[in-house]
Amino acid sequence: MDIYDLVIIDSGVQANHPALEKISFHVLQFNFISDNEYILEDEISDNIGHGTAVFYLISKYLQDERVLNIKVFTTDFEPSAQQIIEVLQYIEKNISCKIIHLSNGIIHCDEKEQLHDVCRSLTRSGIIIICAFENTGIISYPAAFDEVIGVDWSLGCRKVNEFEYVENSCVNIRGIGTDQRVPWVNSEYNYVSGSSFVSPHVTGEILKQHRLHDLPISKDHILSHFKNNAKRVYLSRDTRPPMQSISINKAIVCPVNKEIHSLIRFNHLLNFDITQYYDIAVLGNVGKKLTDIVSGDIAKKNNKILNYDKLDWNADFDTVILGHTKDISSIIGRNIIQEILNGCIKYNKNIYCFDDLTSYKKEIEQLHKNACKVYYPIINEENVPENRFCKLYSIGKPLLMIMGTSSTQGKFTLQLTLREMFLSNGYSVGQLGTEPSSLLFGMDEVYPMGFGSTVKLQSTDAITVMNQLLNNIEEKNPDIILLGGQSHTLQLNAGNTAFYPLMNYELLLASDPDAIILCVNAHDSFEYIARCISFLESFIDTKVIALVLFPLRKNYRWSVLGVNKDIIDQRELDKYAIRLAEHFKIPCLKLNDKNDINLLFNHCIEYFV
Numbered sequence: 001m002d003i004y005d006l007v008i009i010d011s012g013v014q015a016n017h018p019a020l021e022k023i024s025f026h027v028l029q030f031n032f033i034s035d036n037e038y039i040l041e042d043e044i045s046d047n048i049g050h051g052t053a054v055f056y057l058i059s060k061y062l063q064d065e066r067v068l069n070i071k072v073f074t075t076d077f078e079p080s081a082q083q084i085i086e087v088l089q090y091i092e093k094n095i096s097c098k099i100i101h102l103s104n105g106i107i108h109c110d111e112k113e114q115l116h117d118v119c120r121s122l123t124r125s126g127i128i129i130i131c132a133f134e135n136t137g138i139i140s141y142p143a144a145f146d147e148v149i150g151v152d153w154s155l156g157c158r159k160v161n162e163f164e165y166v167e168n169s170c171v172n173i174r175g176i177g178t179d180q181r182v183p184w185v186n187s188e189y190n191y192v193s194g195s196s197f198v199s200p201h202v203t204g205e206i207l208k209q210h211r212l213h214d215l216p217i218s219k220d221h222i223l224s225h226f227k228n229n230a231k232r233v234y235l236s237r238d239t240r241p242p243m244q245s246i247s248i249n250k251a252i253v254c255p256v257n258k259e260i261h262s263l264i265r266f267n268h269l270l271n272f273d274i275t276q277y278y279d280i281a282v283l284g285n286v287g288k289k290l291t292d293i294v295s296g297d298i299a300k301k302n303n304k305i306l307n308y309d310k311l312d313w314n315a316d317f318d319t320v321i322l323g324h325t326k327d328i329s330s331i332i333g334r335n336i337i338q339e340i341l342n343g344c345i346k347y348n349k350n351i352y353c354f355d356d357l358t359s360y361k362k363e364i365e366q367l368h369k370n371a372c373k374v375y376y377p378i379i380n381e382e383n384v385p386e387n388r389f390c391k392l393y394s395i396g397k398p399l400l401m402i403m404g405t406s407s408t409q410g411k412f413t414l415q416l417t418l419r420e421m422f423l424s425n426g427y428s429v430g431q432l433g434t435e436p437s438s439l440l441f442g443m444d445e446v447y448p449m450g451f452g453s454t455v456k457l458q459s460t461d462a463i464t465v466m467n468q469l470l471n472n473i474e475e476k477n478p479d480i481i482l483l484g485g486q487s488h489t490l491q492l493n494a495g496n497t498a499f500y501p502l503m504n505y506e507l508l509l510a511s512d513p514d515a516i517i518l519c520v521n522a523h524d525s526f527e528y529i530a531r532c533i534s535f536l537e538s539f540i541d542t543k544v545i546a547l548v549l550f551p552l553r554k555n556y557r558w559s560v561l562g563v564n565k566d567i568i569d570q571r572e573l574d575k576y577a578i579r580l581a582e583h584f585k586i587p588c589l590k591l592n593d594k595n596d597i598n599l600l601f602n603h604c605i606e607y608f609v
Contacts, residue, residue: 003096005207007067012051025055045071081109088122099128104196116141151174152198155178157231165233169388251275254279275315313349353375400483401507403489432469508539519548520550
C-alpha cells in the first residue's frame with residue numbers, strides 16, 4: 001500500500017501556480033468513464049480552482065507530511081455519490097493514510113447507505129474523515145454521518161484559527177465565515193468563503209494534533225481538543241424523540257366520532273382486533289350498527305355501538321383507544337379522559353389517546369408502575385433537533401402528498417387507500433400521518449396537526465421537526481413516501497386566522513413533495529381549484545398530477561342549522577369529473593369509484609417511473 005499522512009479529494013491542483021511552486025505533493029486523477037468505471041492517471045490539473053484553493057489553505061499547516069491530491073471533479077463540482085464511493089473504496093484497498101479531506105458532499109442519493117458503509121469501514125481502521133457541508137445550507141453527506149467530522153461556516157468566526165464547537169448535531173465544527181484570498185485557476189487569485197474553505201483549517205488543526213501524538217488519535221480526541229479551545233461551544237440540551245406506538249392485541253374504541261371512522265372503514269389494515277365500539281348515549285349513536293355510521297366493506301361481527309356508561313372493564317381487551325373527548329366532556333359535564341384513565345389504572349389496561357395527556361402526570365406514573373403503556377401524540381419544543389443552524393434534509397425518495405381544497409374530503413381515506421394499494425403491489429411504503437390514529441395503521445411517524453391538534457410548534461421549529469420525521473422515514477429505505485395535509489390549501493378569507501392553513505404550508509416546506517394529488521369538491525369553482533393548483537406549483541417546486549373528486553356536496557341552504565352534505569348523483573358526478581379533467585388537462589378521479597382509484601394508482605406509478 002502507498003502511505004500518506006493526508007489524502008485530499010477535490011478538483012485537483014494547478015501545480016504551477018506561483019503560490020504552490022515550492023510545496024511538495026503527490027497526485028492521482030480519477031478519469032470516470034461512468035459511475036462505476038474509471039481510469040487512473042498521474043497527471044493532475046484543476047479546471048475549477050476549488051481544489052487549488054483547498055490545498056493551498058491546508059498547505060499552510062504542512063511540515064513533512066506526505067500529501068496525495070486525488071482529482072475527482074473535472075468540469076463541475078457535482079460528483080455522483082457512486083463516484084465518491086468508488087474513490088473512498090480505492091483508498092481503503094490501496095492507500096494507508098491518517099486523514100481524508102473532502103470539501104464536497106451529496107445532498108441526497110440512492111447510495112447513501114453504501115456511502116455510509118465505506119465511511120464506517122475507513123474510520124474503523126483509524127482514519128479521520130473531515131468533510132464540509134454544502135454551502136447551500138442543506139444537510140449533506142458524508143459530512144452528516146456520525147463517523148465523519150462535519151464542518152460548517154459561521155459569521156461568529158472572523159479568523160482562520162477561531163472555531164465553534166457544536167454538541168449533539170450533525171454539524172461538529174464551525175469556522176471562519178468571512179472571505180479568504182486564495183489561488184485559483186490560470187495562476188489567478190480569488191476571494192472565497194463557505195464551508196469548503198473552513199474545512200481546510202479544521203484539517204490543519206488535526207494535522208497539528210497528529211504531530212503532537214505518536215499514537216493514532218481518535219475522533220473523540222479531536223472533538224475534545226476543539227471543544228476545549230473553541231471560541232464558542234453550542235451546548236447540548238435534552239431532546240425527546242416522538243413517542244412510538246404501543247403494542248396492541250385487542251382494543252376497545254370510544255367515542256365513535258369522525259376521527260374514529262377510519263378505524264372502522266379500514267379495520268383490515270390494523271394489526272390488532274377491535275372488540276367493541278363505545279359511545280356517549282346523548283350523542284345518538286348507541287345501538288346503531290357500524291354500517292349505519294360508515295359506508296364500505298367493514299367487519300360485520302360485534303358491529304353494534306355500545307353505551308360507554310356500561311363499559312365492561314373485565315372484558316377481553318388490553319388497550320383503550322380514546323378519541324377526542326374534550327368537546328364531549330364540556331357538553332355533558334364529565335371528564336371522560338379522567339374516567340378512562342381511572343379505569344385503566346384499576347383494571348391494568350393500556351391507553352392510546354388522541355388528546356394530550358400531559359396534565360395527567362400522576363395517572364400516567366401510576367399506569368407505568370402497573371406496567372401499562374401510555375401513548376398520546378404530542379409535538380413540542382422537546383422534539384426540535386438542536387444546533388442545526390437552519391439546515392434541513394433533502395428527501396431523495398419519491399414523495400407523494402395529498403392536499404385538499406377544504407375540510408371533510410376523504411384525504412385520510414385516500415392516503416390509507418393508496419397505502420394499501422402500494423403495499424399489495426409489492427412496494428415498501430414510508431408514511432408520515434397527520435392524524436393521531438396514524439401509528440395504529442402502521443405509519444412510520446405522526447405529526448398530529450389535524451382536529452384537536454397536539455402540536456405546540458410553529459414556523460421554522462415545526463418545519464424542522466417534520467423534516468426530521470421524514471428523514472427518519474427515508475432512513476428505512478422505502479420505495480415511496482406518502483403524506484397528507486389537513487383542511488384547505490388556501491384560506492377561506494383574510495378576516496380570521498382560524499381559516500389560515502399555516503400548518504399545511506409548514507408541511508409543504510418541510511417535505512418539498514415531488515407530486516401532489518389535490519382533493520376537490522363538486523361545489524368548488526373552477527377558479528378556486530385553479531388558484532389552489534397555481535399556488536401549490538409556485539409555492540414549492542412540485543406538480544399537481546391528479547384531482548380526486550369527493551362524492552358529497554355541502555348544502556349551504558341550511559347554514560343556520562349547520563352545513564348539511566348531500567350525496568351527489570353518480571351520473572352528475574361522472575359528468576363533473578370529465579369537465580374537470582378536460583379543463584385542467586390532468587386526470588380527475590372519483591373517490592367512491594374503485595376503477596377510478598385503480599387508475600389513480602397506476603397514474604402515480606407511471607409518474608414516478
